[in-house]
Amino acid sequence: MKRLKLVFITLFYIIALSCNDNSKNIQMKDNSKNPGYSHTDTGKVVLSNEEWKERLSPEVYRIAREKGTERAGSSEYEHSKEIGTYYCAVCGNPLFESDTKFESGCGWPSFYKPVSKSSIIYTPDNSHGMQRTEVMCGRCNSHLGHVFNDGPPPTGLRYCINGVVLDFSKAKEAEKKYNQQPGVDTK
Numbered sequence: 001m002k003r004l005k006l007v008f009i010t011l012f013y014i015i016a017l018s019c020n021d022n023s024k025n026i027q028m029k030d031n032s033k034n035p036g037y038s039h040t041d042t043g044k045v046v047l048s049n050e051e052w053k054e055r056l057s058p059e060v061y062r063i064a065r066e067k068g069t070e071r072a073g074s075s076e077y078e079h080s081k082e083i084g085t086y087y088c089a090v091c092g093n094p095l096f097e098s099d100t101k102f103e104s105g106c107g108w109p110s111f112y113k114p115v116s117k118s119s120i121i122y123t124p125d126n127s128h129g130m131q132r133t134e135v136m137c138g139r140c141n142s143h144l145g146h147v148f149n150d151g152p153p154p155t156g157l158r159y160c161i162n163g164v165v166l167d168f169s170k171a172k173e174a175e176k177k178y179n180q181q182p183g184v185d186t187k
């Protein structure tokens, strides 16, 4: 009888542990406070600063709505080679594909081309004694970073983007295709 009890307890722990593992794999960002967030809706999102403050984390709010800049080298996305899409962390608008990402060495995630022309809005930025071009999200007008003319071909552009205002989603299909290529050992 005691043995049976032990088997049940062991089984319980195995099931509990495997459930725990599953929840770890699903890394959905909590956007319950941000109902305008969507990866497919292209309609503009226009809200007051007060409304944004309620919906965004203080860190995202500071960069996206107050044109802040994250510390150089602080983004987990800077050196990431994962295959997928980078979305606006404020509204979910698709901004950059991972195959346009490159190592610029500037301290921020860098891309040479946005997903589409309408993904990004450009505006002159003459602050801090520099003449730069600011890039903003085409859907919600959030500040993302700047674009420079020293990028690689084919565009020659370097979109220098704050990782805090990016949401990354891994492309499951792309990953599968890559693993099925001859010469890629998945065992």
Ligand SMILES: [Zn+2]
Pocket (backbone or CB within 6 Å): 088, 089, 090, 091, 092, 093, 137, 138, 139, 140, 141, 142
């Ligand atoms: Zn946006």
